[in-house]
Amino acid sequence: MRVLGEQxxxxxxxxxxxxxxxxxxxxxxxxxxxEKHPVMDFLFTxxxxxxxxLERWHxxxxxxxxxxxxxxxxxxxxxxxxxxxxxxxxxxxxxxxxARFVHGLLTAVRSRRPHLGCFGLHEWAMLYRTSPGDVRxxxxxxxxxHAGTDEVVESMPIKCSHHDAFRFFTExxxxxxxLQPTRAEQTALEQxxxxxxxxxxxxxxxxLDPLVPAELVADCxxxxxxxxxxxxxxxxxxxxxxxxxxxxxxxxxxxxxYVRRQRDFAxxxxxxxxxxxxxxxxxxxxxxxx
Numbered sequence: 198m199r200v201l202g203e204q205x206x207x208x209x210x211x212x213x214x215x216x217x218x219x220x221x222x223x224x225x226x227x228x229x230x231x232e233k234h235p236v237m238d239f240l241f242t243x244x245x246x247x248x249x250x251l252e253r254w255h256x257x258x259x260x261x262x263x264x265x266x267x268x269x270x271x272x273x274x275x276x277x278x279x280x281x282x283x284x285x286x287x288x289x290x291x292x293x294x295x296a297r298f299v300h301g302l303l304t305a306v307r308s309r310r311p312h313l314g315c316f317g318l319h320e321w322a323m324l325y326r327t328s329p330g331d332v333r334x335x336x337x338x339x340x341x342x343h344a345g346t347d348e349v350v351e352s353m354p355i356k357c358s359h360h361d362a363f364r365f366f367t368e369x370x371x372x373x374x375x376l377q378p379t380r381a382e383q384t385a386l387e388q389x390x391x392x393x394x395x396x397x398x399x400x401x402x403x404x405l406d407p408l409v410p411a412e413l414v415a416d417c418x419x420x421x422x423x424x425x426x427x428x429x430x431x432x433x434x435x436x437x438x439x440x441x442x443x444x445x446x447x448x449x450x451x452x453x454x455y456v457r458r459q460r461d462f463a464x465x466x467x468x469x470x471x472x473x474x475x476x477x478x479x480x481x482x483x484x485x486x487x
Contacts, residue, residue, distance in 0.1 A: 200279050201256060203264035210254040213411050220422065221248035235334040235436060236429045240421060246403040251418065257410035258283050258480065273407060287408060288480055296408075299401045300477035302384050303470050311390030311463040313456045316446040317431035318355050319362040319393075322370035324433055325350045337434045340443060346433045349447045358386045359393040390459050392428050395466040396421040401473060409476055417469055420462070427458045 201209075224241055225248060227234055241248060256262060261280035268274040273287045288296075323333065324346050339346055350370060357363050360378040363371075371377070378386050387394045399417040402409050429436060431444040431451070444458070445451035 198259060198261050198277065198279050198282065200261045200263055203262070206256060206262050206265065209256075209412070213254045213415060214252050217248075217251050217415055217418070220418070221252055224248055233336065234439075235337055235434065236425055236439070236441065237422075239425055240399075240418070244400055244403070244421075246399075246406070246414075250403070250406065251414065253407075254411040255283070255407035255409075257413075257476070258285070258288065258408045258483070260410075283407060285483060288483055288485075290485070292405060292408065293481065293485065295404050296477040296480040299405070300474060300481065302387065303398075303401065303474050303477070305384050306387050306389050306394060307467070307470055307474065309388045311460065312356075312358070312388050313390045313459045313463075314452075315356045315358075315391070315459075316353065316452050316455050317392065317428060317444075318350065318353060318446070319357045319359070319366070320428065320432035320434075321346055321350050322355055322357070322366045322373070325367045325370035325373075327367060334434055337436060339433045340435045340445075341433060341447070349433075353447075358388060359391050360386070361397075362393050389463045389466060389470070392424050392459065392462060395462050396424045396428075398466060398469055398473060405476070405480070408480060409473075413469070413472055413476070417473075420465060420469065424462055427455075427462070431455050 220237070220240070224234075224237060259282075261277055261282040262268060263280040265281035266276075268281045269276065273284050274281050275284045324339070324343070326347060327343070329335075329343065341349065350373065355370070355374045356376070357366075357374055358376055358378055360380050360383055363374060363376075363378050366374065376386065389395070399414070399421040402414040402417045406414060426441060427444065430441050431446050435443065437443065443451075444454050446455050
């Protein structure tokens with residue numbers, strides 16, 4: 198059992214909350230005002246981790262907090278000779294299954310080379326041959342209009358390997374994709390160059406909350422924010438009024454920029470993936486609760 202002194206864990210808790218409030222406070226403000234945000238809302242709606250949970254600091258399993266009696270008011274904490282710590286019983290059979298799946302998925306992804314050059318066309322395929330009333334972000338104009346969006350989809354190869362992106366393709370767009378990814382093929386198909394795979398590390402981290410250290414969840418969230426911004430800048434939508442200049446993937450220059458960003462995100466995601474794999478391995482090494 199690792200022990201954190203009271204001064205250290207209080208400082209870490211305060212730093213974590215200040216860090217994530219950079220995103221959670223504006224999100225709550227927009228919610229109160231009834232304002233939708235086509236970039237940031239995704240991180241709090243598609244990903245279902247509540248802002249209050251993102252703000253809540255946890256040390257993770259196997260860490261005792263000296264002078265941490267206030268944590269006994271939270272579900273899942275108990276007093277130990279070393280201080281207050283998470284109850285090992287929080288690693289339920291369901292969470293163990295989650296850790297096993299995440300470990301297998303991320304280990305498989307880590308073993309593969311990044312495939313670059315999908316150019317974010319999943320967002321375009323979600324609009325292919327739709328009418329104006331079917332647009333997901335109807336408040337925002339399409340840079341090339343509906344006809345121009347369809348032309349891009351028809352003129353470029355679609356190579357999406359991520360099931361949770363592919364499932365939102367329109368029916369006419371599905372046959373245009375080089376793959377037909379299913380949930381059952383997720384571990385076999387996902388790869389480290391995929392923006393959505395790298396965003397999803399936030400999901401895998403919070404699904405094991407509070408067993409995962411809060412700082413790791415926040416690290417994954419921070420990268421997901423940057424990826425989501427790039428994802429939507431490369432989309433058909435004109436979000437320049439929000440300060441997001443387009444990555445025009447319909448041009449050679451835009452495609453080159455997209456690939457550069459894909460490569461950068463893949464490199465930055467790698468150490469986060471390694472940390473998550475290690476956390477899952479540590480959880481799976483624990484004796485099941487009796």
